[in-house]
Every structure is written in C-alpha cells, then in structure tokens.
Amino acid sequence: MQDLGINLFFQGRNFVRILEGLWVTVSISLIAVIISIFLGIILGMVMNLKNPVTKAVTRIYLEFIRIMPQLVLLFLVYFGVTRTFHINLSGEVSAIIVFTMWGTAEMGDLVRGALSSIPKHQYESGKAIGLTGFQIYLYIIIPQTVRRLIPLAINLVTRMIKTTSLIVLIGVVEVVKVGQQIIEASRLTTPTASLWIYGFIFFLYFIVCYPISRLSAKLEKRWVSMGG
Amino acid sequence: MESTEKILEIKHLKKEFDNTPVLNDISLDIHKGEVVVVLGPSGCGKSTLLRCINGLEGIQEGEILLNGDLISNQKKSMHLVRQHIGMVFQSYDLFPHMTVLDNILLGPKKAQKRKKEEAAAEAEELLKRIGLYEKKKAYPRQLSGGQKQRVAIVRALCMHPKVMLFDEVTAALDPEMVREVLDVMLELAREGSTMVIVTHEMQFARAIADRIIFLDEGNIVEESGPEEFFTNPKTERAKQFLNIFDFDSVHHGSNK
Ligand SMILES: Nc1ncnc2c1ncn2[C@@H]1O[C@H](COP(=O)(O)OP(=O)(O)OP(=O)(O)O)[C@@H](O)[C@H]1O
Ligand SMILES: [Mg+2]
Numbered sequence: 001m002q003d004l005g006i007n008l009f010f011q012g013r014n015f016v017r018i019l020e021g022l023w024v025t026v027s028i029s030l031i032a033v034i035i036s037i038f039l040g041i042i043l044g045m046v047m048n049l050k051n052p053v054t055k056a057v058t059r060i061y062l063e064f065i066r067i068m069p070q071l072v073l074l075f076l077v078y079f080g081v082t083r084t085f086h087i088n089l090s091g092e093v094s095a096i097i098v099f100t101m102w103g104t105a106e107m108g109d110l111v112r113g114a115l116s117s118i119p120k121h122q123y124e125s126g127k128a129i130g131l132t133g134f135q136i137y138l139y140i141i142i143p144q145t146v147r148r149l150i151p152l153a154i155n156l157v158t159r160m161i162k163t164t165s166l167i168v169l170i171g172v173v174e175v176v177k178v179g180q181q182i183i184e185a186s187r188l189t190t191p192t193a194s195l196w197i198y199g200f201i202f203f204l205y206f207i208v209c210y211p212i213s214r215l216s217a218k219l220e221k222r223w224v225s226m227g228g
Numbered sequence: 229m230e231s232t233e234k235i236l237e238i239k240h241l242k243k244e245f246d247n248t249p250v251l252n253d254i255s256l257d258i259h260k261g262e263v264v265v266v267l268g269p270s271g272c273g274k275s276t277l278l279r280c281i282n283g284l285e286g287i288q289e290g291e292i293l294l295n296g297d298l299i300s301n302q303k304k305s306m307h308l309v310r311q312h313i314g315m316v317f318q319s320y321d322l323f324p325h326m327t328v329l330d331n332i333l334l335g336p337k338k339a340q341k342r343k344k345e346e347a348a349a350e351a352e353e354l355l356k357r358i359g360l361y362e363k364k365k366a367y368p369r370q371l372s373g374g375q376k377q378r379v380a381i382v383r384a385l386c387m388h389p390k391v392m393l394f395d396e397v398t399a400a401l402d403p404e405m406v407r408e409v410l411d412v413m414l415e416l417a418r419e420g421s422t423m424v425i426v427t428h429e430m431q432f433a434r435a436i437a438d439r440i441i442f443l444d445e446g447n448i449v450e451e452s453g454p455e456e457f458f459t460n461p462k463t464e465r466a467k468q469f470l471n472i473f474d475f476d477s478v479h480h481g482s483n484k
Contacts, residue, residue, distance in 0.1 A: 124284055125321040125380075129335030129387060130311030139334060143325050223325075 036103025044111020
C-alpha cells in the first residue's frame, strides 16, 4: 500500500526541515528588505535632485536592474563575480546582494515617486508660516511621503519574499529546495508527495505574505480617511 | 484707520525670470491698517509681486523693507521674516495629513515656539469667529473649498502677521462659496488689518480697498482710490481692463 501524503510531514525531520528552509527564505528576504529600505530612501532622495549627472546615473542603474531578470543577476553575482574576482561568495550572500540591488532600485523609485508627488505648494505653505527648510521636511513632507510610500513598499516586500524562491537555482537550500529533496526521497513510496509538499509550501508563503498585505491595506485605508 | 506708519516699503523692485523682466521698477509703500488691492490682466505680475514680498522669489534689483528692515534676498533669515507676513494662496494649501487645528497650530508651535495651550486657545477663538469651531478635529478633505480657504486665512492670522497677502484666494472656489471667504476678509479689513489683496472680484475690490494698484506688463500703470479707479480711471489701459467686466445687455440694448 502506498503511503498517505500527509504522513511525509511526520517522517524523520521533514517538518522541521521545511520550517528551516522557510527560515532561510524569510531571513534572506528580511536582511535584503531592511538594507533595501535604508539604501532605497537615500537613492530616492538622490534621484529627486535636479542634478543631471545623478539623474542619469541613477536612471541607468534602475533600468539595468529592471531589464535584467533576477535569475540572470543571481547567476552573474554567484558564478560571474566569484569566478572573475576569485571571491568566494556563498549562495546566501550572493542572494542577499542581488535582492538588495533589486530592492534598492525599486525602493528608490518608489521614494522618488512619493517625494515628487508632494505638490510644490505644500513646501510654499510651509515657508509661508515661517518654518525652516528642515521643519518643512520634518512636519510636512516626510509624513506625507511615508503615508504614500508604506503600502507600495509593503507590496515590494511581498514581491521580494516570493522571488527569493529563485535562489534554489544557485544552490541555496531554502524552503522550495527542502521540499524538492523530500519529494525526491519519497518518489516511490508516496506518489502524491509533490502535491502535499508544494501545497504546504504554498500555504507557508501565504502565511508569511498575507498578514503583510493585510497590514498594508489597513494602513492605506486609515490614511486615506485621514487625507494623507 | 490709515496711519503714516509704513509697514512695507518696496523700492525700485525689478524681477526677471530667465532674463525676461516680469516686474519693472515697482515702488510702493503700504501703511499700517491699509488695504491695497492689486488689479491687472493675467500674467501682469501680480502673483510674482506678492511672492517677492514674502521671499518665495528673489529679486534682481531694488529692495523691500518690513518695518524699516531690509527683507529682500535675505536667504538665511527669510523664515524669520515670513513669520511676520501672512500669505494665503489660490490653491487650497492646507496640510492634508493634519487636522484643522493642527494646521493652524503648526506655525505658532514650531516656528514661533509658542505654548501649545495659549496658541490653541487663540486658534479655537479664531475658528469660532469664522464658524468652523466644530470642524477643528476634521481633516482638510472633509471640508468644502470655502471652508478650507477660511481655515487657511486663520492659519496665517494665528501667526499675528504685520501684513497679510492674499493671492486670488477665491479664484478656485465654486461661486456659492466665494462670499463666505470674502466676508472673512472684509471683517479683517474692518478690524484694521494691513492687507495686500490680488483679486478678480471687482465689486469686492471696490468695497474693501483703500487704494487700488493697477499693474500692467510689470509696471504700476495707475494708483488711486477705489471710487476714482472704478468710476473714472485715468489711463486708457485701465479703462480697457474695466470694460472686460461690463456686458452690454442683449435684450434691451445698452443701458448706459
Ligand atoms: N517660475 C516662473 N518661471 C518663469 N516665468 C514665470 C514664473 N512665474 C511666473 N512667470 C511669468 O511671469 C509673468 C507674471 O506671472 P504672474 O503669475 O505674476 O502673473 P499674474 O498677474 O499673477 O497672473 P494671473 O492673473 O494669471 O494669476 C508671466 O508672464 C509668467 O509667465
Ligand atoms: Mg497670479
């Protein structure tokens, strides 16, 4: 008799291994997201400068990152950089580098968009009541920018978490890879393994991303009703 | 109501945008308690004049003095100067992420470092006077255009400015809301506020002005009292300008 698919989770360390894989996914995403938000804010402010040189350079960077499929970037960093410069980068570090490059570019563009969507008369009204430039940013521009930014940034974060599944292909053992290993090992005993395992992984991604999306929707609603 | 104390002195002001002159040699004094209305065709430089006065634009020649102190092209201290010059713009320019009360209190609290309780008490008093006390906790998007503009006026007023500048504050409003905003301004004039007003509301200009400045192509073409300006303009250019606002009756022939 063939094994029931669900039993797979209770064989050996399977269940724990999947969760460990999930932790790899989540921690790589988390580190990349945190660095991206930080660098993205700086990039967005630079992109907003009137200087034509910084404008061109940041634009090229953004377009380059957008045109390149993330997989190509991963290979470029993991295989290309490692071979060419004889630096030994682990798959995890390569993944963090690539997702940070991508996240920074996208976040930078979001920050630029949010900043430039604040109308000029908001700055002028701030000036007209005698605020200094610093106070105008602190009390008027940044609060409005953040309100516009957060839903978009959260959307980017969930995209980044989902896209980390690509790092299987540079040999990082994350949640999808663990799933594949379990399916391989039980191919003969449990033909329904892939359905169960991938179904469970789907569920895990949902568990991670859904609360983030909900949070974003909630913030958006609250701020719209406040007029932010 | 007028006195001889000069609040604002504009001396030989010249303003250019990219080497195109917009204001040529403007000289103008504004006295305490005086209401000066600036009229003129579109593009003649009315907004630019107000923006030069509160330093949103630098000037190329001449100088502007507030209570005898030079304020033009003072980049570093301009934020201090602006605490004494209130300005209300055409666009509804309240801060959308703050309540009505917080909008009004931002300047007094952060720019003037006044005590919150004291400033809030004054703001609430001002809101009562314009009939918007109940809206103090509302956000700008919950207000009509006319209400927003009245709050914007109070926001400027709460800073105790020495002079208030109004740039076509009713131009973006629906007609039925114009009156409520103009009434607030008339009330201020009655109390002796010093004001410089740019408007296209001719009836209102005539009622509120102590003096009319007629601007054309960046020059002061005519300067006179309101009755004189509207009934007997001195220059051909002003006559033409005023004619735009007259309509000949279609059905009963001309009534002049
Ligand atoms: N930032 C700017 N850069 C270049 N030119 C400008 C700028 N602002 C205004 N101008 C020009 O200066 C002239 C005067 O403009 P201004 O806005 O002061 O006119 P206005 O009298 O207020 O007109 P309106 O009645 O239409 O508001 C116009 O020819 C305008 O095109
Ligand atoms: Mg104008």
